[in-house]
Amino acid sequence: MLGRPTCPNPKPFFPGDYRRSERNMTVCAGFLCTDGLIIGADTETSGGVKYHATKIRREKFSVGEYVLTGTGNKGFIGMTETTISAALRKKQQEFEKASDGVEQAEIFHAAVKAVIRRIHKDFMHLPAYDNSLPYLELIIGVHFKGQYEQVRLMHCAHDSSVDWIDHHIAIGSGFPIAMRFLTILAPGPLPMDMMTAIAFLCIAEAKLSSEGVSGDSELLKLPHPTGPILQTWYAESPLLEIAEEALQLAVCARERS
Secondary structure, X not given: OOOOOOOOOOOXXXXXXXXXXXXXXXXXXEEEEOOEEEEXXXXXXXXXXXXXXXOOEEEEXXXXXXXXXXXXXXXXXXXXXXXXXXXXXXXXHHHHHOOOHHHHHHHHHHHHHHHHHHHHHHOOXXXXXXXXXXXXXXEEEEEEOHHHOEEEEEEEOOOOOEEEEOOOEEEEOOHHHHHHHHHHHOOOOEOHHHHHHHHHHHHHHHHHOOOOOOOOEEEEEEOOOOOOOEEEEOOOOOHHHHHHHHHHHXXXXXXXX
């Protein structure tokens, strides 16, 4: 019987190295505002050939809508979003019978957590096309409408934990840079019209600090304002312009408080 061919000096695989390379695919963030949420991401997609496409998905469910973005393997993000949408549809009666906003949030959280745990159990141990383990990390902004209207921000971490959070968050490539700018310019919630320029600047600076990340920056707001639903800051636009505006707004916010 022929033995398995050997490869001289095979290069060992370390999960930490993989995670760094996967995070280089994107940068995305969730920004808390006094009047809602802003979800943002870059537009470059890597998958053998690089191209530009929106990474922010907007979906409706029985008592509201949610916005999802994430970093990791594109196929896993898409599969997870589709599975979450199907799981929430099955919860329609539970949502409608909920006695308050807390119960609605618990139903949403339980549905998403079940999907994330299932994805991790069934798929995350399987090697991807390049023989590396998959990576998946999501940010979800949720707008519960109707009698118990509220806006919540959720983080689905790579370790399969799912939590509602009450602070800004950035994930993916360059996220420490994004969080550093956020800590300086907007450590707490601001009105959406003031946070917009700051959000664009944080994503732009994160992209500049990361290898292999480019494209435009897109923001989607919840609840939706009367203006455009999706706002874009184009990569060729002067960074100084948005930086000056963000700094002026941050100073203005500090003076108001």
